[in-house]
Amino acid sequence: MTLIINGEEQDVAATTLAALLDVLEYEGEWLATAVNGELVHREDRAAFTLGERDRIEILSPMQGG
Amino acid sequence: MLKLYDVTVRSRLLLGTARYPSPAILAEAVRRSKTEIVTVSLRRETAGGKAGGAFFEMIRALGVRVLPNTAGCHSVQEAVLTAKMARDVFRTDWIKLEVIGHHDTLQPDVFGLVEAARILTAEGFQVFPYTTDDLVVAEKLLEAGCHVLMPWCAPIGSAMGPVNPQALRSFRAQFPDVPLIVDAGIGRPSHAATVMELGYDAVLLNTAVANAGDPVAMAEAFALALEAGRLAHAARPLEPRDMAVPSTPVIGKAVFA
Numbered sequence: 001m002t003l004i005i006n007g008e009e010q011d012v013a014a015t016t017l018a019a020l021l022d023v024l025e026y027e028g029e030w031l032a033t034a035v036n037g038e039l040v041h042r043e044d045r046a047a048f049t050l051g052e053r054d055r056i057e058i059l060s061p062m063q064g065g
Numbered sequence: 066m067l068k069l070y071d072v073t074v075r076s077r078l079l080l081g082t083a084r085y086p087s088p089a090i091l092a093e094a095v096r097r098s099k100t101e102i103v104t105v106s107l108r109r110e111t112a113g114g115k116a117g118g119a120f121f122e123m124i125r126a127l128g129v130r131v132l133p134n135t136a137g138c139h140s141v142q143e144a145v146l147t148a149k150m151a152r153d154v155f156r157t158d159w160i161k162l163e164v165i166g167h168h169d170t171l172q173p174d175v176f177g178l179v180e181a182a183r184i185l186t187a188e189g190f191q192v193f194p195y196t197t198d199d200l201v202v203a204e205k206l207l208e209a210g211c212h213v214l215m216p217w218c219a220p221i222g223s224a225m226g227p228v229n230p231q232a233l234r235s236f237r238a239q240f241p242d243v244p245l246i247v248d249a250g251i252g253r254p255s256h257a258a259t260v261m262e263l264g265y266d267a268v269l270l271n272t273a274v275a276n277a278g279d280p281v282a283m284a285e286a287f288a289l290a291l292e293a294g295r296l297a298h299a300a301r302p303l304e305p306r307d308m309a310v311p312s313t314p315v316i317g318k319a320v321f322a
Contacts, residue, residue, distance in 0.1 A: 005112075006109040006110075006111075007109070024112040024113070025112055025113040026110065026112060026113065026114075027113075027118075028115075028117070028118040028121075030117050030118050030121040030154055031110060031117070031154070032107060032150035032151070032153045032154045033150075034146055034149075034150060037142065037146060038146075039146060039149040039150055039153060041153055042153060057109065057150075058109065058110050059107040059108060059109055059110060059117075059150055059154075060107065060108070060110035060114070060116070060117020060118065060120075060121070060154070061105055061106070061107060061117045061120050061121040061124070061154060061155070062105070062106050062107065062108045062116070062117060062120055063081075063082040063083035063084070063085075063091075063105070063106065063120065064081060064082060064083055064104050064105045064106025064107075064133070064134045064136050065081030065082070065083045065084075065104055065106075065134070065136065065221070065222075065271030065272065
């Protein structure tokens, strides 16, 4: 399935958001995720089914002013 | 003591965490500043990346409260989504709301700011809006549910200090009971002392400490300046006069000629 992950097109074999994070080796409790402009809570990732060309944002904490 | 929503803090300094020479210097600057609140942000994480996690753990170890920001957001939609994502990670309803309207000055888009503030307060956020010194906008932000206001005193990172003290004075006078934090534009401890003398409740700054030659010493200098400015405000400073006024009494002065 083709997905747009953090602005870049990628072909990934994962059907849920949780599976996608696993496949791409994202780990840690500090990630925030959104699909097509909507927040997906961490506890909802396993049940969240991805569709072709979904836009996924994966963010983590960083320094800020 | 300063009450921000349901939280009471002793320190009057809110410190940004960006642009320090190293994480160790950031940590030491936070300690020396005695700040209880630091601002943080969210950015895209690369696959398998550990940068966000390392930063997150470091901040947690400092034992301070975090105020996530929506820095870099130029639309209401972006700012609202970023706030929600920040809440999911940092587990706080606090959000420093920035909706940027201009690339060069980083001036807030105050129309978008009010709209985003309304949406976020309805969703249970406790909004710290980064705004201008415009009184009407401030009124609208209060109506939108903000209980703290954060006017700039100069553009972000400009280090110019209070460019329009009269506007800051009016702003303070207009909102005597609202916690007011000067956010952005502070370059030196004397600037921080100046706004505290005007009666502001706190100051939020980042670059002035992070980019100083010695960020740790500068963090302490700001802490002292804030305390001095606050004490001076409570002590009611003199107003400037046009003419000289002798400080030594003239009564009883000897006449030699």
